[in-house]
Amino acid sequence: MAHTLYYTPGSGNSFKPALVARQTGRPLRMRRVDVLAGETRGAAFLAVNPCGQVPYLVTDGGVGLGESNAIAWFLAEGSQLMPATALARAQAVQWMIFEQTALEPNISPARFFTHILPGERDRRAADIARWREAGHAGLAHLERHLGSHPFVAGGAYSVADIAVYGYTHLAGEGGFDLQAYPAVRGWMQRVAAHQGYADVGTLLAPSAGTAEAPAPAAEPA
Ligand SMILES: N[C@@H](CCC(=O)N[C@@H](CS)C(=O)NCC(=O)O)C(=O)O
Known part of the structure; x- marks a missing residue:
């Protein structure tokens, strides 16, 4: 099973874990959340992430992880993107x-x-x-x-x-x-120029995820 990344289009924070996943070949289920429409503050998303922010990862084991750099770090673990020393x-x-x-x-x-x-x-x-x-x-x-x-x-x-x-x-x-x-x-x-690079528009295109953001049971870590 893949991890699920909640993201919003155009976001530099959402871009980071999406690019790490692409460059490490990790599959992600992408779930779009419309910040401008207030979805991050809506009950459905708050049930996923009580902090009401994207990006947010729900692991394949159902554990929630916030903060773009923490998510990027988690996805980079064990890959060539993790510094060696x-x-x-x-x-x-x-x-x-x-x-x-x-x-x-x-x-x-x-x-x-x-x-x-x-x-x-x-x-x-x-x-x-x-x-x-x-x-x-x-x-x-x-x-x-x-x-x-x-x-x-x-x-x-x-x-x-x-x-x-x-x-x-x-x-x-x-x-x-x-x-x-x-x-x-x-x-x-x-x-x-790095192999596997894609820009924010490509990685976070509306077609990268569904308009609806279903709420898998998440345990904020
Ligand atoms: N420090 C957080 C910042 C996250 C953040 O500011 N997310 C914005 C989108 S880029 C957001 O969810 N805004 C909607 C809101 O706060 O309701 C991170 O790096 O993930």
Whole structure:
């Protein structure tokens, strides 16, 4: 039996586990949840994930797992995407936490209120300016690192690259100009050239899952 991934189209967070599954050849049952229609806050989905967020994985054993980077890590276990040494795995965790604290919380909402809900752009202008400033600080830190490292952790392509790439490659849609980050742009090209890569539109196409999100019995871990 396959694990079930609840996802929403266009989401950099949902993209991460979907790409890990594709590049490791792990089958996933995809279940689409419409965030804009409020389905993440509806009773049917809350019965699956009480936190009301996607991505969310229900394992083939019926255990629920939240947080994109935790799901990506779980799916990468035992594959070539898992760094080989203890130090490289710790570095991968370091950068995946950095992604969740310095990149995603800034790039994702800036993109949401400019690209996905452009009607909200003016009302959220002050927030967007703040997110962009903080997001640029994160991108500058990533640029310094990638200036002397081909990949995020351990010298080889890994689950950490997928996690950090998730929103970095969508930053342009949030109004981030990436011209000042040549090392980041070179790294994004290396990630996108990797075997088995597919873009967010392909991995999370509405046809990747059913419109309805049935609720298998999940035990939040
Ligand atoms: N830290 C979480 C963030 C998840 C998140 O923000 N999910 C958004 C979609 S990308 C969501 O479910 N929003 C709907 C809601 O909060 O109701 C992760 O990395 O998975």
